[in-house]
Amino acid sequence: MNAAQAFKTKPEKRIELIVARIRKDKTQIQAAKEIAVSVNYLRKLELGIESPGRDTMFCIARYYGVSERILFPDLFL
Template sequence: MKRIDLINERSKRQLSREEVGKALGISTIYVRKIENGERNPGRETMVKFAEFYEVSERRLFPDLFDITIENNIEID
C-alpha cells in the first residue's frame, strides 16, 4: 500500500527521493520502498521523516498505526 501522504509531502516540497535520502541519512532506494509500502521504517527513521516534513508519524504512516480489533476475543 502506497503511503500517499508521505509521497505528497515530498512532492509538494519539490524534493527528489535522493534529496530526502541524503537529508535523512538513508538510501534513495530505501526512501522509495518506504513510500511504496514495500518496507516499514524503524522507529528512528519514522521520527526522522516526521520531523523533516513537520507532520505526525500517524499521518505519514497510517498503515503502521492501524489497529484492528477482532470480535469474539475473550480476555481473562
C-alpha cells in the same frame, strides 16, 4: 490460484509520504540524502514495501513537518 496466492496482498503506497516530499519540492534523491537514508530505502517506504524503525519514522516526520500517524497510517492500525 493456490491458497498462498489468494492471501498475498500488494502493499499500498503511502500517498501522504509521497505528497509530503513533493510539497517540500524534493526528489527522492534529495530527500534521502537529507534524511540520511538510501534512495532505495526511501522508495520502498513510499511504496509501502518496507516499514521504518521507530527512530527513522520520527526523523522522517520531523523532516517533513508532518505527523508520523499521517505519513505511516498502516503502522497505527
